[in-house]
Amino acid sequence: MAKVLMKGNEAIGEAAIRAGCKNYFAYPITPQSEVAEYLVKRLPEVDGVFLQGESEVAVGYMIFGAAGAGERVMTTSSSPGISLMSEAISYIAAAQCPAVFVNIVRCGPGLGGILPAQGDYFQATKGGGHGDYHLLVLAPDGVQEAVEMTMQAFTLAEKYRGPVMILGDGLIGQMMEPVEFPEDLATAPSNKDDWATNGMSTRKSKKRNLVKSLYLDPTELNAHNLNLKAKYDQMKREEIQFEAYNADADYKVLITSYGTMSRVCRTAIDLLKEEGIEVAMLRPKTLFPFPEKAVFEAATKKSCKSVISIEMSMGQMVEDVERCVKGQRPVEFYGECGGDIPSPEKIIDIIKAMI
Amino acid sequence: MNIDIKGIVIIVGNYGSGKTETAVNLAAKSRLRGMAVKIADLDLVNPYFRTREARVSLEKLGVEVVLPDKRYMHADLPILAPAVAGMILQPSELTILDAGGDDVGVTVLAALGDQLRKKKVQMLQVINPLRPFTETIEGCLRIKGEIEISSKLAVTGLVSNANLIDETTPEIIYEGYRFIKEVSQTTGLPIEFITASSRMIPHLDMDRFSCPVLTIDRKLVFPWTKH
Numbered sequence: 001m002a003k004v005l006m007k008g009n010e011a012i013g014e015a016a017i018r019a020g021c022k023n024y025f026a027y028p029i030t031p032q033s034e035v036a037e038y039l040v041k042r043l044p045e046v047d048g049v050f051l052q053g054e055s056e057v058a059v060g061y062m063i064f065g066a067a068g069a070g071e072r073v074m075t076t077s078s079s080p081g082i083s084l085m086s087e088a089i090s091y092i093a094a095a096q097c098p099a100v101f102v103n104i105v106r107c108g109p110g111l112g113g114i115l116p117a118q119g120d121y122f123q124a125t126k127g128g129g130h131g132d133y134h135l136l137v138l139a140p141d142g143v144q145e146a147v148e149m150t151m152q153a154f155t156l157a158e159k160y161r162g163p164v165m166i167l168g169d170g171l172i173g174q175m176m177e178p179v180e181f182p183e184d185l186a187t188a189p190s191n192k193d194d195w196a197t198n199g200m201s202t203r204k205s206k207k208r209n210l211v212k213s214l215y216l217d218p219t220e221l222n223a224h225n226l227n228l229k230a231k232y233d234q235m236k237r238e239e240i241q242f243e244a245y246n247a248d249a250d251y252k253v254l255i256t257s258y259g260t261m262s263r264v265c266r267t268a269i270d271l272l273k274e275e276g277i278e279v280a281m282l283r284p285k286t287l288f289p290f291p292e293k294a295v296f297e298a299a300t301k302k303s304c305k306s307v308i309s310i311e312m313s314m315g316q317m318v319e320d321v322e323r324c325v326k327g328q329r330p331v332e333f334y335g336e337c338g339g340d341i342p343s344p345e346k347i348i349d350i351i352k353a354m355i
Numbered sequence: 356m357n358i359d360i361k362g363i364v365i366i367v368g369n370y371g372s373g374k375t376e377t378a379v380n381l382a383a384k385s386r387l388r389g390m391a392v393k394i395a396d397l398d399l400v401n402p403y404f405r406t407r408e409a410r411v412s413l414e415k416l417g418v419e420v421v422l423p424d425k426r427y428m429h430a431d432l433p434i435l436a437p438a439v440a441g442m443i444l445q446p447s448e449l450t451i452l453d454a455g456g457d458d459v460g461v462t463v464l465a466a467l468g469d470q471l472r473k474k475k476v477q478m479l480q481v482i483n484p485l486r487p488f489t490e491t492i493e494g495c496l497r498i499k500g501e502i503e504i505s506s507k508l509a510v511t512g513l514v515s516n517a518n519l520i521d522e523t524t525p526e527i528i529y530e531g532y533r534f535i536k537e538v539s540q541t542t543g544l545p546i547e548f549i550t551a552s553s554r555m556i557p558h559l560d561m562d563r564f565s566c567p568v569l570t571i572d573r574k575l576v577f578p579w580t581k582h
Contacts, residue, residue: 005485005519007371014487030431031403034370041488114431115403174403175577176371178485178519263579271581339429341578 003178008143008168009034009076011179012102013042015150016074018181020189021100022048023073025062027055027081030114031170032104035076056081060088067097068211070196072154072189076102078170079120080111082128089163090129093228094213096195098157100150101135102166104173107339115339116170116260121316124167125288132225134232135165136239137287139258143177145285151185156239158190160231167287169312171260171341232289241285242294245269250303251280252355254329256295256321257310258284260341265310268347279351280304287317295324299331306354308332310347356567358384358548363443363450363474365464366514367506368481369489369498370401370456373516377481377550378453379409379574386416391447395421395439397463398455406453409574419447435463443470458501465507478506479547481514484534485527495538512547513539514569525558532564 006014013035016024024043026036036050043050053059059075063085066073077085082103092099103124107117124137136156140146146168153164193203197211215221246269257265262283269279282298284291299307299321307329309318318333325331334350336342358381366378375398382394394413396406407422414420421442423434442450454461464471480499488494499510517523517531528551539546548567551559556570 003485003519003522004487004490005371005483006487010371010487037370038487113429115429170403171578176520178522260578263577267579267581344579344581 003180005176006143006179007034007174007176008146009104009173010038011143011147012076012150012166012173013038015147015181016100016154017042017046017048019072019151019154019186021072021074021154022046023066023071024048024075025051025053025059025066025073026075026077027053027059029078029081031106031116032076032078032102032173034173035102056084057088060085063099064088064092064095064097067092067099068095068197070192070198074100074102076104078104078106079108082120082123086123086129089135090131090133091213092163093133093135094131095211096161097163097211098154098161099163100153100157100166101163102150102168105167105169107337113339114170116312116341117337117339118169118259118261118312119314119316119337120167121287121311121313124165125290125320133228134288135163136160136235136289137165137167139167139285139287140172141259141262141283142172143175144179146172147179147181148185151182155187160235161195162231167259169260236289239286240289240291240294242291243283243285244294244298245281245283246273246278247280247282247298249278249280251278251301252303252305253279253351254298254304254307255279255281255310256284256307256317257281258287258317261310261312264342264344265347267344268351271344272348272351277351277355284317290320290324292324295321296326296328299325300328304329306330306332308334308350308354310342311335312341313337357388358567358569360385360477360547361390361449363446363452363476365452365454365476365478365508366481367454367461367478367502367510368456369486370460371486372456372481372483372489373518373550374456374481375404375406375453376571376573376575377514377516377569378451379406379413380550380569380571382413382418382449382451383416383572384569385449386418390449392449392451393419393421393442393447394451394453395436395442396423397435397439397452398460401455401460404575412574433463435466440467440470443467443474446474457498458505461502461506465505468507471508476508477511478508479512479514480510481516482535482538483516483518484531485517485519492538492541496541499542510544512545513542514547515549518550518552523552523555525555528555528559529563
């Protein structure tokens with residue numbers, strides 16, 4: 001199929017349809033409302049359903065219901081909306097239901113502002129909701145990657161029977177880029193007969209299924225949590241994605257950055273290279289599981305003297321970077337979180353001050 | 356062939372069709388040809404990539420830019436600057452109103468109806484056939500109808516803005532021209548002009564077009580673009 005020009009938000013909507021998702025529930029919030037605007041037009045064309053919830057709290061449980069019934073389902077929201085959904089996300093993770101959540105992040109905390117930010121890294125990777133659970137978190141750096149990750153998200157959600165999150169800042173949602181929809185990323189829905197409440201009449205087995213997160217017996221609950229942990233450990237073995245940029249060079253500084261911010265860093269690295277200054281970037285594409293080994297190896301390359309995490313936040317992913325570098329190199333941080341995206345020139349000045 | 360558009364011009368089109376780049380470049384090019392130009396940002400629905408982001412470069416050229424109060428620049432609130440009604444009452448040689456996308460984005464025009472009805476206005480529909488919902492003639496007609504109902508105004512002309520941003524090829528522009536001619540034949544509306552980025556212009560055979568070509572110098576760029 002030829003390329004089309006799409007906003008990230010529209011492309012995420014179309015990618016969900018191409019991935020076989022026919023259930024989309026949401027509540028509008030800037031800067032991601034175009035997903036709903038797009039899907040309200042497109043879903044009827046594929047016999048799909050769009051329902052606007054009364055609030056994000058309601059939407060979270062609508063997702064739980066549809067996922068528990070074995071349907072491919074997605075919601076999209078932005079930071080404060082995800083906060084409201086976080087209780088349901090914890091329930092969905094505990095009840096082991098596949099669902100896709102998209103967070104097009106705006107500036108926080110509180111109402112913050114509508115411009116792009118990366119201040120929801122902790123919320124996405126360290127919980128957000130309560131209890132011992134993780135989301136598998138994918139962070140696209142552009143519209144094409146947002147398409148591919150959204151399509152993959154449905155497959156991953158079913159593989160691990162749990163919630164998967166696409167974490168994109170506002171610019172990923174708002175900007176337009178040429179995109180195509182790779183057909184090979186669309187997968188057939190998995191067989192959910194052994195766990196989902198998908199209706200006795202639709203399946204051969206007469207076993208009754210129960211979707212729940214309540215375990216009153218301590219031994220049983222501990223076993224349940226060990227089962228969840230085993231899934232997160234498997235993600236760490238099988239799902240890590242990252243990009244190493246200019247990593248073959250004898251770089252003195254390693255940048256860690258993701259999403260929109262990484263594209264600015266890429267330009268800065270290209271411009272520094274023209275001046276004869278070698279800098280590399282390690283860009284996690286999965287924020288959970290985090291590319292721990294790749295960060296450690298890139299940071300401890302012989303030529304590398306120091307590491308800097310550059311984010312549109314006040315310092316969040318840097319904590320994971322520090323954890324992975326294990327004190328082998330100094331780890332610095334630069335961040336802005338008001339909506340202005342640091343320019344390549346700003347990044348160049350910061351790097352030059354480090355060497 | 357020069358673009359000879361004067362008076363009050365409203366730029367409409369489906370969401371993401373390139374209205375703002377078209378409006379901003381039409382303002383800049385007309386000003387460079389010596390016209391007195393005013394432009395107003397009426398996009399109340401789009402949170403990013405609006406006329407307001409090209410304010411500085413337009414003002415340097417001497418284009419008068421009417422925007423909501425600075426304090427509300429980054430609010431997703433439907434704020435209409437009172438100066439907009441004023442500029443319709445006292446238009447300059449070229450007065451451009453850059454509307455928001457789809458039917459929702461032009462609802463504001465109905466609110467300006469009292470002022471607009473007393474004037475002769477042109478309303479140009481910008482079409483990029485590589486955008487969702489306007490890849491067919493029927494899609495373009497549907498959007499046109501919805502915009503006309505919401506704005507209570509009629510579309511008077513067409514603009515082809517066929518592009519894939521940095522991945523645009525001459526074929527895309529030729530195909531966009533072929534497409535807009537079909538829309539023109541179906542609707543009876545004239546093609547006012549087509550657009551092409553300054554990067555594309557040297558690669559185009561201008562003899563293939565029987566309408567003016569507006570050169571687009573991208574004003575709304577990504578933060579990682581090399582300067």
